[in-house]
Each structure stands twice: as structure tokens, then as C-alpha cells.
Amino acid sequence: MEVFSDVVCPFCGCLCDDLEITVENNKIIKTKNSCAISLSKFMHHEDNRLNYPTVDGRRTDLVEAINESAKILASAKRPLIYGLSSTECEAINRSIELAELIGGVIDSTASVCHGPTIITEQSIGLIKSTLGEIKNRADLIIFWGSNPTESHLRHLTRYSMFPTGLFTPEGRKNRFIVAVDVRKTKLSRIVDLFLEIEPNKDFELISALRAIVRGVKIEAEQVSGIPINILKELAERMKKARFGVVFYGLGLTQSEMGDMNVNAAVGLVSDLNHHTKFVILPMRGHFNVAGANTVSSWLSGYPFAIDYSRGYSRYNPGEFTAVDLLERKEADAALIIASDPVAHFPASAVEHLTKIPLITIDQKVNMTTLLSRIVIPAATVGIEADGTAYRMDGIPIRLKKIIEPSEGILPDSEILKMMIDKIRVLKGGY
Amino acid sequence: MSLSVNGVEIEDTFAEAFSMWGSRLIITAKNSKWANIAALSMTGYATSVIMCDCEAGIEREVYESETMDGRPGVSVMMFGFSRKTLEEPMLKRIGQCVLTCPSTSVYNGLSKDQADEMLDIGKGIRFFGDGFQVKMRMSDGICERKRFWRIPVMEGEFLIEEKFGAKKAVAGGNFLIMGDSSQTVLEAGEKAVEAIHKVPGVVTPFPGGLCRSGSKVGSKYAFLKASTNTSFCPSIKNIFQSSRVPKNVDSILEIVINGLDLESVKTAMAEGISAAVEVKGVRKITAVNFAGKLGKFQIWLKDCLGGL
Amino acid sequence: MNEVVVTLISARTIEQGIGLEIGKTSEQYQNSVSVIELNPSDFESLEISEGETVEVESDYGSVLVKCRSSQDVPKGRAFMPYGPWANKLFSSSTRCSGMPQLKGIKVRVKAAKGLKMPSIVELIDELRRL
Amino acid sequence: MADLIIKNGYVYDPLNGVDGEKYEIHISKGKIVDEVDRRDAKIIDASNMVVMPGGVDLHSHIAGSKINIGRAMRPEDHRKDVMPRTSLTRAGVGYSCPSTFFTGYRYAQMGYTTVFEPAMPPLSARHVHEELNDIPIIDKGAFTLMGNNYFVLKYVKSKDLNMLKGFMAWLLKATRGYAVKIVNPGGVENWKWGKNVGGLDDLVYNFEVTPREIITSLAKVNEELGLPHTIHLHCNNLGVPGNWETTIESIKSVESIKPSEGRTRVVHVVHCQFNALDGENWVKLKSGACKIAKYVNEHNHVTIDLGQVIFTDTTTMTGDGPWQFRLHNLTGNKWVNSDVEMEAGAGVVPYTFRKENPANAIQWAIGLELALMVHDPWKISMTTDHPNGGPFLYYPKVISWLMSRKARTDTMLELNRSCIKKTGLAGIYREYDFNEIAIITRAAPSMLLGLKNKGHLGVGADGDVSIFNVNPTDWKPSMYRDVENAFSRAAFTIKKGEIVTKNGEIAANPLGKTFWVDAKVSEKIESDVLEDLRSEFKRIYTVSLNNYPVQDAYLPLSESVEIQTGRCLS
């Protein structure tokens, strides 16, 4: 029996790194400090696994699966590589090299979670800090369209609502917590102020707040379902905070015109820095979605939505993003890495995925593997393989390998390396 | 050798004109009444730079179809000795007389290719908006770009174009109508001014276009820069030794013409003279000059008329 | 037949997260995401009982899921966890952002007594037939 | 790999006193040697060319979270310069925030072989190293940010320099850093409350220490540890008109600190141009370069680099959060702020230096004035503080300005005359020669960094050589465009004995190594520090202490530098 301490949880963007995992005979038997989902991840990581590569549903060996994949990708005119955010940085790095090599389009799941955040960062910027700053300093925390009680289960205890820190010795008592959402949640019951707003009206509300912070008188009696006097109080509270933070989630990015919503929120925080210290942090979902954007930025210059068809990287969300490419029926082959677009894309984008040669590298059976021509099983990074992941706030943490994967099961990065080598051969070394 | 037109003697002399900077602006308003009021107000007390800050006059009325905003308007021209002495009165006069006048707007009347320089008139006026002025851009990247300033005022909004063309122009074109009575010369003068106003590019800055008191430089009084033009005063023609008033002449009026170029001034003079000589009782037409000391242009009367 | 028009919000839930980590084909996952929650008043107007199948239809597609009532959901709104069922209702148009709108779309919910909700395998088969 | 002989070139090797002599350089197994066997050697004919050691850049933001924020937030920047992949090279995009592969290739094309990233927040050190590993060809390293670190402030407050020493050694090792970087000491900590410090004696909130105390303590310990480089100081009040006084005061504050053995210097002031502003405000801005230069000329404990301004659209990025906020407000440009818990912060704001902007024109002149007014080139390193003053791609342009008064005059003619009068540049006739250029781009930075095998061509040095197609015997300052062209595309760049670029084209694509410093302290201090870290870490950090240090996996090719004394200033 072996106990691994300071294990990093490879589920959500929190990347909690204080887990204790007990392993016996190469099996995980106990976890400590895990949240419910993390527990499920560690304890069930062997359930529903893909155990061997398949081509057209037929069991095969890794070499053949790689060769077949290489043939498809090397000959495709408009190949798409998608996924990336639930794998380690080394694999992301390889994926981009592969995209470069085959002149394909590469996109990560960021495009359907915090793509609008990136678009905003590019138009007006972003005012962020690491999570420790929140823990140590924040006395006003606003959760806007984000709900850690369902998606980032230890966020409240480790980083935001409850922890004590250098300048927050009394933890929860030192903080005023606000939640803004379109429905009641577990979070909304434990905050100091809950604003239940109308769906798709975040922009208007944030704009009004910005105007109020600037001292402008708003004529309307209520905005987005919230009375003006409550907004005025909130604005005052924001200006008087010692250190404020907005944690926003998909409530902003996935509503109508997500990029403008985030834009407004970042603008508000930017304005507030004329009065006090204020930061804003996106609640990134997958454990390494931040890493996908980070690695992609240093290699290609762009965080997501990249097209290598001209030999160098080009960027245009809406043109080179996965959903759009599929919706326009442009892609003629797809490689999916650690993601399940068939389950998570809107139906008409999925439809095109069913019509092109689909290659999937994943650990478990999912809807995409069930529809793929080629399926290659992979080791679970953070459990069966090590590698780098970036926390939601951009802090890189090394994931640990705590057990051996099954025989013949390789991590994503090695599978991709084999694929790259094979395609190089097919392309005559070019 | 003197020329005679319609039996009226045209003296073989020249009007001595000089160079000034001129500009043209179009004032439009809700109707021509208010356009005229603004124009009159703006061109008031602008007869001669001897005592005024500039010379200005109404060129003509402008039809709805000609103006940028489709409203009736008036074309006004202003003259100053330099760019600066033109710009200043323009700013002041637009500010005091047009900006204040209900419903008016002001546009440039001298396009970029006609002008030697573009003056930042609207750009200067805009400060009146105290920070609430709005820049209006039109036609960028499509055709010649247009810039305006919109200034909030009590009535609503004042609109002025940003730049106004200015060019080296000609001032001081003139001729004298000599006749047998004040009634005659007034009638001839009115006819002449009417004819002159049909010529584009010229104005007659004096009241109604007519000037009854010509002046000469200096005076017997040391404090006075200019005094009455003794050579042409009929009532002293026989006691003032160097009087140039012919025997059969008992009243004289002068018409002074400023124009955007020499050609327009010449044409205007010719049209004016031709109209004047039609009136019975007009005896002679002559022009004022200072033997070439004043200006660089010598407009010979017979040349003018030859051009008709 | 009774019908309500509501604004649909989709989001993550703990059960969905737990189910996901067990596996997409697991019972837990399927149970956790094939559901729509309505405000009790909207729920009552459908005249169905807790857990009964409803048909949810948007401008882009329709799907059969089970229906529950929830005080947390305001009147006129509905909630579904992320997953293949909810995704049948959304448009693939991203309006040049890469991000399809997954929250705040209008849907019609009507009772579908007796109709059977598709399983994940059936959803796959449906796709295979395309 | 075949041995190499470079013959017939005019060699400039200032560290070995070689000034334009013609002699052969022999390289074997990646090192400069006395002689190789001619029969097996590859021979490069460098007739009519300049031969120099490979370029060394001691301050260029090439890797890590800041530059990566710049990349991510500026897609419009990348459209200006693209590099498609070839069978040999990876794809990349520029311009002010170039991608990693692009960075390596472009540096190599200009004859540079060693570059240091000057601002690494410890918590994201892994990120820096991941990026460094994706920068091909050049050797590199990174400086660890310490000036606003919680533990540093704590030990400075308690005046416990032993603990400070132990912590600095631990942190350098934990982050695999090469030197101690200080950015706006105290100001960045105060920025975490939305404030700043205004001078050397302002107080840091909650810590009751002053910037002066932080600088002197770190400098003192830096020298006691005998680290290869001095403290690398980004002074307070950067970008604030009138800040030359703060700068001189900061340098003065360490005047009495005893330098580590064998050297006289104790502080390196970075991108000095941004800290040499005189005048009460931006409108009354004038050059403070002569005041700084006078001080530097009179003292041997300070060295500077330029932070030369280039007239172009670029991206500013510093660890100086409050300054970036100020710049955002000045320009209205987009702004990313990124504070790192307990230790650092950063800001990124795009900026365009314009010829018609009076302040920019003065800034441009200040950089050149500093280079030209400081008599001893060994005190100067050439930088643009890439990308703050402008992208590193413009180094050849800076060289041409330094080497040719005509080049400067031609640029000055495009600027507002009254701005130039607020500087002393027009009155300076000095022109650098090739030897001095070799000093400020190679020998001096390498000496300042204490890299004994870089920046020179003596036997035992790394086989890093750059060859430029310009003939120094018939070159005249009026031909400044020739020298600019020559330095833009090296005829050959040789890295570790391998030809990596030829006529400006990439010829080989090896991975360079990463330098870091392994400083030793007594076991007692080491364990005291670790104990203190253990007791505090969990409360104040969100990463556990065990997961904090950079793992070996991130340094596939590295060289840990033993503590050794540097060379003296000449």
C-alpha cells in the first residue's frame, strides 16, 4: 500500500493539489480531500475504459491504429483537431505540432466555454490575479453566472468563500459574498446578497452598474429585473471594498452574445480600479483548458481557433472554431483528443462529425468514440501519467502519475508523437 | 483717347485694385428671410478695411437645390489683408451674427480645389460647445471628405463646416458714376449693382453696393487718417483747385467691387458700367486710382468693356 | 395538449460531473442529464406527474426527457444539465464567436405521456442513421 | 559534427582584447579550441566580414506568462509577420509578441545565441521553463522575481539577512532561476491594494519596510551569496517624469555594499531609458540621461542596459502592475493585469511609439544618449527591453544609430525639433566602432551575467560565433544602412559549433540549454528556511510547498552555474 500526498486532481480548473491517494496493487483504494466529482474520477477511472484500439469497430493494435489515422490525416484537405483541455500540456504541444504538420485547423473546448473571455481579453483586456490573492485579500466576492457548488466543488473552501488567509484571518466573516444568477442554486442560499436576473440580460445590468459607478444617473427604475436602488447599493459596496473580485462563469459566456457580456464585466472591473482594487476571474471548467490556451498561445500566437492551412497560424473565432467548421460542413477528417463533441456540440454540428472519418483518442467510452472510425485508448493523465496542467488562474502545476496504466496504453502525448512521426514518413520527411 | 458708350464718356483710366484674402460662405436657414437676416447682420460694418476689421458683402441668394441641406441660403464673401486678418473677423462674425441667429447653418463656399488654403473656422467655433460639440464626418473614403461641427445651442443645434476655403483675391475694383443729379446717379448705381450681383464671385461691400463718400488718404487734421475725396465732390468743384468733377456733373457715386479673382472683378465692373450708362443723365464713368501706389492690379476701364 | 413556453438554461451539475467520470454510457450519467426542471406552476400546467416524459422543442430540434418540478427555477424558465439531450435543442450557429448559445433559448415543453425517452445508445443509433 | 574553421574574418573579441584582427577561429565539439585538424574540418571563408562571439541579450521578455498574455491578447499583432513551417523549421508568428519558435529563429538570424528572460514569477516558473524549452537554437535562462516576495519582505522587515540568504538560494533553485530580479520594490505589493510607492522611502503596507531596505538587503545578500549576476533592478517610479532622481538614489543606496569577490559592480539597472526622465510632467518632459550618465561615469558599482525605444507599434509588459495601469489610463489601450499571490504581478498594455509624439521622441533620444554619454561601454548592454521599447528585431537599427551620427540625424530630422532640444543627442558626435558594438551586445552582457563561456572567442568558450557581411576596413558611418542590413541577417550564426543560420536562413534547429544557479548556503540556514516555509505556506499559498519547486522534467537541457566570481570591469 502506498499513499501519495499532494496529488493534483485532474478534473476541474481548481486543480486542487492536496489530495491523498492510497494505492494498493496498482489500484486506487482511497482518496482524501477529494470532492464528490474528484472521488468519482479517482475511484471510477477504470470503469467504462477503452481497452484496445479499434479501426471501424474492429480490435487492432496501436501501430495499425496509428498508421490508419496517419493516412487519414495526411491526406485530408481540411482536417480538424479538437479537444485538448482534458489532457496534459505535452499532449497539447504535440497536437499543435500535428496541426502544423497536416495543415489543419486546431481548436480546444475553450471555444465553447471561455472563448468569449479570450475574445474580450483581445478587445479590452482582463484584470486578473491568482487564486491566492483572493484567499489572502478579497473582502467582496461576486459570483456572476457561475456556480461553484455544482462545478468547482472545493473552490469555496480552498480559494474564495471560506479560507483564511494573510489578510483575511476570519475567513468567511471577512467577506461579503454576492451571487448573480438566473435561478436559485445551492450557492444562492449561502451568499449575503443574491440577485436573480432575467436570462440574457447580463450586459444591460453590468452596463448600468458601470454607469452608476461612474456617477451617472440611470433613468430606468429597474434593469434586467433588479431595482436600481439595489444596484446603487451594490455599486457603492464595490467601490468601498478593499479588494473585490468577480468570478464569472458560463452564465455570461454561453448566454446570448457572451463576448459582450464578458466585455462588460471586465470593463466594470477595470473601471473599479480607479476606486479600489478589483480583479475578475473566469471559472475555467476542464482541468487544463487554461493550459490548452496557454500552450497554443506560445506555439501559434493564438489561444484557440487556429488554422494552419497556409503553413503558419491564423486565428479567427467563428471561422476556425470547431462548431463553425462542422456547421459549415468544411472539415473532411477530425481528430478528437480527450473530448466528447458528439455529446456536447449542438445537433447540426454533430451531424457533420458523423459523416467524416473520425479519430478519437480517449480513456473512456463516450458518444464520440462510439461514432469514431478509429479509437485509440489513452492513459489517464494525473493518474496513470504525469504532465503539466494550468489552473484556472494560469498557475502551472505538475500532475502526478500514481499508478501504471494497463499494458499497451500510452499517454496522449506519446500517441500523438507516434502519429507525427508516421505522418512525417508519409509526407516524405517534409 | 476716351471711349464712349451709349453716349457716355468712359474715361481712359484704371481702377486700382489690390490683393486681399477672400473667402466665401453659405448661410442657410429655415427660410430665405432668416438666411438674409443672418447674412446682413454678418456683413454689417464691413465696408472698408480703413475702419472695419474686414470687408464683406452678400454675393447672392442661393436656392434650396444648390445648398447642402436643401434649405434656402445666402452666399457671403469676406475679405481681409492676410489669412489671419481674414480668419479673425470670420470667427467673430460667424460667432456673433450667425451662431446667434435662429435656424441658420454655415457651409464653406470655396471648395478645396478652388481655394489656396483651408481655414479652420468651424474648428475654432467649436469651442463654443464647451466640450459638448460633436464632430461630424461624412463621406470618408468614398468621395471628398466632409467635416462639420455640431454645437448645442438654446434653440437646438448649430451646424458649421469645419474648414472654409480662402484664396488670394482682388479687392478695390471700382468705378465712379457721374451724373446730372443725385437722383440719376442713384438710379444708375442701383441698376449697376443689380447687374454686378449677377456676376458670380464678387461682392460690393458698401451699403446697397454704393458708396457716396469716396475718401482720400490723410487730412488737414493730423488725427484723421482719411477724409472726404475732395477731387470728386461736386459741391466744391469750383473752389477745390484740383477738382476732377466735370462741369455737367452734379452728383457722383462709387461702386467698389471685391472678387475672388481679377477676371470676376473685371466682368463685374463691365456689367456695372454697361448697366449704369443705360440711365439717362449719366455723363461720365471713371475710376479711382492712386497712380499705382496702392495695389498691384490696374483694371483699365476700356479693357473691361472690351471684354464684353 | 398542454404546453408551456419557457426560457431554457443549461448548466453543469454535480450529478452530471460524477456520472461523467464514471462513463458516458453509465446509468448514472444518463439519469443525471436526461431531465428538464420547471417551476412548479409551469409544471402543474402540464398536468403531468413528477418524472414523466415531456417533449421539449426549440427552433432547432426536439427531444424527449423526463420532467421534474423545482422551486429553484423561476416561472417561465427551465433548466437542463449539459449533455446530449439538451444539445439537441441548441443551434450550431455561433455568431462568429465559436460559442453556440447554450443558455437562454426559447423552448416549448409539452406532456408526452407514454412516450419513451431515448437512451444514449438510441441517440447514437439515431446519429448513425444520418 | 564536423570541426569548424572560420578564416579570413576580422575578429572582434573584446574580452580577449582582439579588435578587428584577422585570424582563424577553430571550433571542435562545440567549443573554441586552439586548432583542429584542417583535413576533416568544414571551413567558412569570412573574407571581408566581421566575426564576433554569438550575441548575448541579458534582458528580453521571451518566455513566461507576461509575453504569453501579450501573445494571446494581441492577435492583430501577429498578422504583421508570419513564418510558415518548412521541413526543417516550425511555423511561427511575430511581431512584438512572437511565438516561441519564431523567437529562437529570429534571434539566431541576427547572430544571437544566448538570451535571458528577465522576469519570472516563482509560482509560474514552470511556465517559463516550458516556453524556454520551445525556443530553439539559443541558450537561455530566466531571472526570478524577488522584490515583492512575501518572504523577502518578511525577512527584510525582521532584518534577518541569513534567512533572506537561505530563501534566495532556495527560491533560485526552486524556480531554476539565474539571477535576482527586482521590479518596483514594494510598489507591486502595494498595487495589490490598488496603490503604489512614490519613492525609496515610502512604506509598503502591512510590512513597514521601504523600497530602499528591500533593494539594499537583496543587493547585500546577492553579493554575499556570490551570485554570478548582480541584482537586476527595475527601479521605482518607472515611466514617471522626473524619475531620474529615484533612479540615482536607488543606485546610490547600494554604493557602500561590498561587491562579491573580483568585481566592482553591485547593481544592474534595467531599461534605464524608462528611468531617466526629467521634467515635472509629460508636457514638460526632458532628458535626464546626462545626469544618469554622469553618475554612472563616476561610479563603478553600477551597470545599465538601454531599453531603447523604436518607433513602432509594440506591446509593453512589465512586472510593474501599477505602471501598466497608469499606461492603460494614459492611452486607453487594452489592459491585462495579472497579480501573482505572495510574490509578483504583471501588466500588459499595447503601445505605439510615434515619431510625432513629443514624449516618445525624447524617450528615443534618451536611450541613445545613455549609450553615448557613458564613456565605458563595459557598463552598457544593448536592449530594447523587448518588447517594451520595441521588438528585438530592431537591434540592427539600434546598432546603426550607435555607429553612425548620420543615422541619428536622419531620424532626428523626422522628429519635432523642439523635442530634440530637450535632449543632448544632437550635440553628441561619438560613434561606436565594431569593437564597442561587440562589447555592448556580447562581451559586457556576458561578463555582467558571469557567463564564463559566453561572449568571447577564447579557447574553452562555447562555440557560439556570428559572422556579419560587412567589411570593417572600408565601412564608414554614412553607410549605416549596410551595417543595419548585415546585422539583420548574419552571414553565419554558429551555435555550439553548428551552423544554425546561413545568409539569414535557418540551417539547423538544435535545442539550446537553460542556465540556472545553484547557490549554496549552510545546512542550518537551509533547514531554518524550509521550516519557516512549511509553517507559512499552506496558510498563504494555494499551491502546496511540495508542488511548488520546478521539477527536473522541465529542464531537459540545462547548465547549473557554480557560484564563481565574475570578471572585473575594465
Next chain:
Amino acid sequence: MEVFLKPKVKPLIPVEAEVLTPDRFAGMKLSEIEGLPVYVGNRVEKLSDYFELEGSISEKPADQQITILGDASRIKYIGYGMTAGRILVEGGAGMHLGSHMSGGEIVVKGNASDWAGAEMSGGLISILGNTGDLLGSAYRGSREGMTGGCIIVKGNAGIESGIFMRRGTIVVEGEIGSFAGAHMNGGAIFIFGKASRGVGAEMRGNGSMIVCFKGVDSLLPTFIYNTIYKPNFMRIYLKFLFNTLKIDKAGEYFETPFKRYVGDAAVGGDGEIFIAET
């Protein structure tokens, strides 16, 4: 002189054909033009793989008309960066139509796709059908959107039209999608159909102006109502639209009073939204 391009196939993968400009064609032989490269996925192909070409080529771009006889809705970058001449597309046009153009004229008889006229600085684009999103916009990251020229859309336009616009004119005769003129800092947008949510969001001022003739779906609370009046400048602009740009609808509004809103107060902007009071 006019050259005709007849589409041969409907490409499955969109074709990037930035060579389709009078600037590129001028002075070339027809056979040379046929060989011009187009980019299809990761392949380089020839223009003649997709079009049959005939007609005559002029020496100067300004005298060159390119006519595409049919649908080009899978052809991207038609008229990219053109400076002069004329392009006529009989059918639809793909993404990035006339982006970065600085002069000349493009007429599309069908629909145009997204990013039409993005970052253009001059010239005229007329789209007789509908257009996609981000009409006359800035590409992501850039804060310099359209800086001059004019885009006329007879049909409807998509979302975020004129985002980060600096100068120039956009006229949409149909409806316009949400957040038209967001971040606008100069320029004018005329919307003859109904305007949607978020019009003028975060607009700064610098003379930026949005005119809505058929009302707005829901005006942002941060636009401050001031007055109702008949500003004279509007007559000028409308006359310009009517006379120079031949937009007949403009003629109906010469005497219309407008409500003036100023904003976006969220960013301290002093841009203007005028809503026709009919």
C-alpha cells in the same frame, strides 16, 4: 474593361481567393490569371480550377471590372485589399468580402457572408441581399475597425456590425442584429429596418452616430435621452445618402424629427443614437 468568371463547381471546402481583385488582375494575361493561386484547405490550387475565365484585362486596376457570373458564397476574400476598379458578383459572396479594401467598388447581388468589409478604409460595397455577422468590423483583437468607405446592405445585417468602427458609413436598409456599433469610436451607421438589442454598446464618441429609423428593440439603459428635434446635420447626411449613395429610403426622412440619446454612459462615452419619431 471587364473579365467574366463563371463558377465551375460549388466547392465543399471554401476557397480563399484574395487574388480576386482588379489590382491583381490588371496588366496580366488571361492565361496568367487562370494560374493564380487559390487556397483550398491545405492545398494550393488554381483559379481556373474553380472558374472559367473570359474577357479583357486592362492595364490599370481602376479600369478593370471583374464579374462573377453566379454564386460565390463559398469563395472567401473576394476583393480583399483592393484599391480600385469594380467587382460584380451576380450571386452570393463568401466570408471577408472586401475586407481591408481601400478603394473601388464591389456589388454583390446575392447575400454576403460574415466579415464583409472588415477593417476596410475606403471604397464602396453594395450588398443587395443580406449579409452575415461582423459587417464592417474589426477582426478580433484589433481596435481599428472600419476606417472609411461605405457599406450598403439592402437586406438584413447580422450581429456586431460596425464593431470598433472608427470612420466611414454603414447603411442597412433591412434589420440589423444585436450590438451594432459596439465600441464604435467614430463613423455612422444608418439602420432603416429595426435595430436590435445592445445597439451602440460601449460606444465612445468621437463623432460616432447610429441612426435608427424604425426604432430599437431594447435600448440600453445607459443611453441617456435628451431631446427630440430636427437637426440640420441629419438633412445633410440624408441628402448625401439619397443623392450620392442612391438610397431612396433616405428621402422619406428629410423632415422627420429625431430623439437624441447620448452614451454609452457605461464607458463615459458621448456617442449618439438618433431614433426617428414617426
